[in-house]
Amino acid sequence: MNMYDIITKKKHGSELTADELSYIIDGYVAGEIPDYQVAALLMAICLRGMTIAETTALTKIMAASGDRVDLSAIVGHKIDKHSTGGVGDKTTLIVSPIVAACGCKAPKMSGRGLGHTGGTIDKLESIPGFRTNLSQDEFIAVVKECGLSLIAQTGTLAHADKLLYALRDVTATVDSIPLIASSIMSKKLASGADAVLLDVKVGHGAFMKTLEDACALAETMVAIGKTADFPTAALLTNMDAPLGCAVGNSLEVAEAVSVLRGAGSDDLRTVSLALAAGMLQLAGQGTFAECHARAEQAIASGAAFDALVRMTAAQGGDISVLHDVANFPQAHMQRTITADADGYLTRLDAETVGRTAVLLGAGRMTKESAINHAAGIILHKKYGDTVTEGAPLATLYAESEEQIAAGAERFRAAFEIGSAAPAPMKLIYGAVDAEGWHER
Structure with missing residues (x-):
């Protein structure tokens, strides 16, 4: 050979x-x-x-190429979640506590942001004192105590994937569905969970720009899971516009807290509840509708918020910022962007908003870049909203006037105001599981 x-x-x-x-x-x-x-x-x-048989074999081999997390000491259904990346995507901070509040276990290893997409670990580290680099024993102990734990992915998980991705990145071979699917699923197989729900983002702010490509990726990953005897389902969600109203680390934690306390933006709540329901369904807790109702009750009762607080305390975080988000450290500079005409917000481009947040200091362009946890954007208007001339569209937060000026210039390319109301934006396209496609 x-x-x-x-x-x-x-x-x-x-x-x-x-x-x-x-x-x-x-x-x-x-x-x-x-x-x-x-x-x-x-x-x-x-x-x-590659065929599904090839892709599954590659996935298993990559999963075995590094450390594998052993979560067998944790009793109960252990359900993982993975997002393919988006702007304003703080759903893990909402969904994991909901799942834990419903009696399942939600152990999750997450990544940092790179480019225009944010990372869950960066958001968590905006909570003063929050520890994301737990040992495996500490990780398991927190899950046992709180029902969930969110930590940084170790560099030794699916080691071959790390090597292959670095090579793909410089050889124009990133955009291959079998290679993307095996990269994601190898880490999921090695993470020790019993099942995984995939949030496959679609649109301008996502890696998969078209619904056709997103469906192909979702179907491939679900097929890998089925062949590998690892229950896998996928939800296809819209990323043409940012999810929620906050983009930036502590700003997104604050918005996640708002949803867990029964408020928050409708789009973020809708997607988060659908993801939580999908995870609970994978755990055998009923039909999608029954699991959705359980997720809603976990928020209404306060149990989901309590789960987030318990995990934060267990991982050394300052829970005072969760009880009162005004306690988060604040950015020194801010500027409000206003509408220059009456009409409707007919475009709010997720990728441009994400790149604006990077210019403000909320994200990184290289893995070594430092980030400002207080920087970011609060959107006062969303896609489809009516606007009047001079009304606030967004507020930008940063540490310097130079960052604010650069961010303001970039943000003005993110939106358009038109005279007619745009077509409604579909938030959730559907779901894929071992049985096939489902409307949601």
């Missing part, structure tokens, strides 16, 4: 065997196969694709 023959085989569109895939991954991780040969294979995969 050698790489030349394997590359040639895939170049001609043939299916690779599990043994061949093991040879590639094991050899690459060991440093025995050079980058240029793996890069050639990745390009062949991009152009020729």
Whole structure:
């Protein structure tokens, strides 16, 4: 067996065997196969694709290439969640406490933001004292005590994925559905949960720009889960516009708290409840409608908010900022952007809003960049809202006047005001599970 023959085989569109895939991954991780040969294979995969059998085999091999989290000491259904990334996506901070309040376990390893999309770990670290780098024993102990724990993903989980992604990033091979699916699912298989719900974002602010591509990715990941005996379902949600009204770390935590206390923006609440219901359904707690009602009750009773507070305390965070979000450290500079005409907000581009937040200091363009947890944007108007000339559209928060000026210039490219009301935006396109497609 050698790489030349394997590359040639895939170049001609043939299916690779599990043994061949093991040879590639094991050899690459060991440093025995050079980058240029793996890069050639990745390009062949991009152009020729992979079958579900191939993609599942690759996923399993990648999952086994690093550490695997053992959560067997935790009693009960352990349900994970993964978002493909968006702007204003603070749903994990809402959904995980809801699931815990409903009697399931929600152990989750999350990532940091990069580019225009935010990361859950950055949001959590805006809570003073909150520890995201727990040991595995500490992680398990918090889940046992609180029903949930949110920590930073370790660099040794699915080690092959880390190596392959770095190579894909510089060889124009990121946009391959089999490679995206195996990257995501390898980390999920290694994370130790019993099942996973995938939030596949669709639109201008998402990696998957079209519903067709998002459906293909969701169906591939669900098929991997089915073949690997790992229950998997996916919800396809809209990311043309930001989710909720806050973009930025502490600002998003504050908005998540608002939803858990029964308020918050309608779009964020709608998507969060649907995700929570999907997770509870994976845990066997009833039909989607029954699980949705349970999720609503967890918010109404205050149990979900209490779960977030307990987890925050257990991980060293200052719970006073949850009880009163005014206690969060504040940005030194702010500027309100106003409407320049009467009409309707006919466009609010998620990616441009996300890139504005980065300019303000809320995000990072490289993994080494520092972020300002207080920086970001509060949207006063959402897509489809009526606006009047001079009315506030958004307030920008940053540490310097230079950041505010750069952010204001970028933000003005994010929106358009028209004379006619735009078509309503569909928040949730549907769901995919082992049985197929479902309307939501």
